[in-house]
Amino acid sequence: MAGKESDIKVRIQNVRKTYEGRSGEVIALNGVNLNIHNNEFVTVVGPSGCGKSTLLNIMAGLLSPTSGKVLCNGKEVIGTGAERGVVFQQYALFPWLTVYKNVLFPLQMKKIPQEEADKIAMKYLKMVDLEQFKDNYPKELSGGMKQRVAIARAYAANPEILLMDEPFGALDAQTRTQLQQDLLETWESEQKTCFFITHDVDEAIILGQRVVIMSARPGRIKEIIDIDIPYPRNQATKLTNRYVALKNQIWALVYKEFLEQKK
Amino acid sequence: MKKLNKEAEKWHNRGWLALSVLIGIGFWTILSFIPRTSRVFPNIIEVSKQIAVMIKRGVFFKDIQSSLISIFAGYALGFIFALPIAILMAWYRPVRKVIEPWIQFVRNIPPLAYVPLVVIGAGVGRKPQIIVITLATFLTMSIIIYSGILNIDDTLIKAAKVLGASDKDIFLRVLAPASLPFILTAIRLGASVALTTLVAAESTGAFAGLGMRIRSLNNNFETKPMLLYIITIGVIGLIIEKIIKFLERKLTGWQEKRVI
Numbered sequence: 001m002a003g004k005e006s007d008i009k010v011r012i013q014n015v016r017k018t019y020e021g022r023s024g025e026v027i028a029l030n031g032v033n034l035n036i037h038n039n040e041f042v043t044v045v046g047p048s049g050c051g052k053s054t055l056l057n058i059m060a061g062l063l064s065p066t067s068g069k070v071l072c073n074g075k076e077v078i079g080t081g082a083e084r085g086v087v088f089q090q091y092a093l094f095p096w097l098t099v100y101k102n103v104l105f106p107l108q109m110k111k112i113p114q115e116e117a118d119k120i121a122m123k124y125l126k127m128v129d130l131e132q133f134k135d136n137y138p139k140e141l142s143g144g145m146k147q148r149v150a151i152a153r154a155y156a157a158n159p160e161i162l163l164m165d166e167p168f169g170a171l172d173a174q175t176r177t178q179l180q181q182d183l184l185e186t187w188e189s190e191q192k193t194c195f196f197i198t199h200d201v202d203e204a205i206i207l208g209q210r211v212v213i214m215s216a217r218p219g220r221i222k223e224i225i226d227i228d229i230p231y232p233r234n235q236a237t238k239l240t241n242r243y244v245a246l247k248n249q250i251w252a253l254v255y256k257e258f259l260e261q262k263k
Numbered sequence: 264m265k266k267l268n269k270e271a272e273k274w275h276n277r278g279w280l281a282l283s284v285l286i287g288i289g290f291w292t293i294l295s296f297i298p299r300t301s302r303v304f305p306n307i308i309e310v311s312k313q314i315a316v317m318i319k320r321g322v323f324f325k326d327i328q329s330s331l332i333s334i335f336a337g338y339a340l341g342f343i344f345a346l347p348i349a350i351l352m353a354w355y356r357p358v359r360k361v362i363e364p365w366i367q368f369v370r371n372i373p374p375l376a377y378v379p380l381v382v383i384g385a386g387v388g389r390k391p392q393i394i395v396i397t398l399a400t401f402l403t404m405s406i407i408i409y410s411g412i413l414n415i416d417d418t419l420i421k422a423a424k425v426l427g428a429s430d431k432d433i434f435l436r437v438l439a440p441a442s443l444p445f446i447l448t449a450i451r452l453g454a455s456v457a458l459t460t461l462v463a464a465e466s467t468g469a470f471a472g473l474g475m476r477i478r479s480l481n482n483n484f485e486t487k488p489m490l491l492y493i494i495t496i497g498v499i500g501l502i503i504e505k506i507i508k509f510l511e512r513k514l515t516g517w518q519e520k521r522v523i
Binding site (some may be wrong): 094 | 418518
């Protein structure tokens, strides 16, 4: 990867997070170190309960680490910030607002003048191809459409870093493939630093420039694999030898962690 | 196409309702002819005539008015207390831990049981009625609103935070609209509690009112006006519920599924 020191957007430094569980202290994360470059697309895979969501919440500023720290643009992350956007698995759309008003929400929070805000909101609704649904309420949309609104909303806030917590996890296979494709196109047209959590190895490889593999409890980074497949990627990419080799390699690592955790 | 279907369904439902009403009245009429039940169920014509009788006695509208005043005063006060206390209970653990057991405890006591005590404390007249209805509606509404607020999806608050919402924004733009459905449910169920409590509230020392009148008619075994009054309470309840349901549809039509 572009490994210039000055190019680093996010530094995760020795992050540790513990919870008070029923049977004593639970270590969710331990000694996590990772540098993410500007406009890089990093995906994270690991067995459930490996603390990947915890890590994302710490990066978002929704949780604070027990020790260690996360630096964003060289500044320590304390609380949420406009430069970091989040897309949640459960969409988290405001059900009482129409699609349009949902996308408008972050712009209103930033006190952007109505006329300009409207332009920005419409631009991103167009990007996710939902302009004709702008006056619908979330309950009238399918899961895939809801997630597209959530992505448009996250983009409208114009963060430098997009944190995505298994955003396509609740969708059926076809919709998921479609949204992966859309997300790649969006990322290529309007580059942002992306940190994308998934449990799906295929998803991790097709999207990411680097795949971070996390180990079971206590959550640590086990390995980082460079995905040296050029963009644009699509479904045909999954048939190439390089892809299959990478998938085998990553799958073996993830599966080992899964077995490890079962023990 | 869809609109037509909706229209058709509306008429369909009205048809069923009409049938249901007819069957109910038919059943009532049969009961009015059976000697054993005719005394308790005078027929519909006899009962309707009582409207004129009670108006002539100068009590019918006075009773309705008096009851409505008690209901709305008690109910409004109940809501004014319930809303902030429910919010405090949802946000502050100590408040919840101290208050909730008492609400649950008193909620299970039928109001009829403590009416005499209230009358001893507050005297006769309107005051004890309002106190009893306030208490009963407060208990129901505070529990509904509070458990609703507790169940607000945490990710919505997180989403608002990462989208740059301040604490004030979160309260006004997330928590308030998210609790609106529960508040409306509380208002609807509170209304029915207010009505059920009414008869108990008017049981001692009331000078007018639907509940009071039923008891006083009972002293002379005047079953015809009694039945009229009982039905009147039911009709008032139905009207209040219709109005609130209309508001719910207008204000919280965005909801995924209907509650209760």
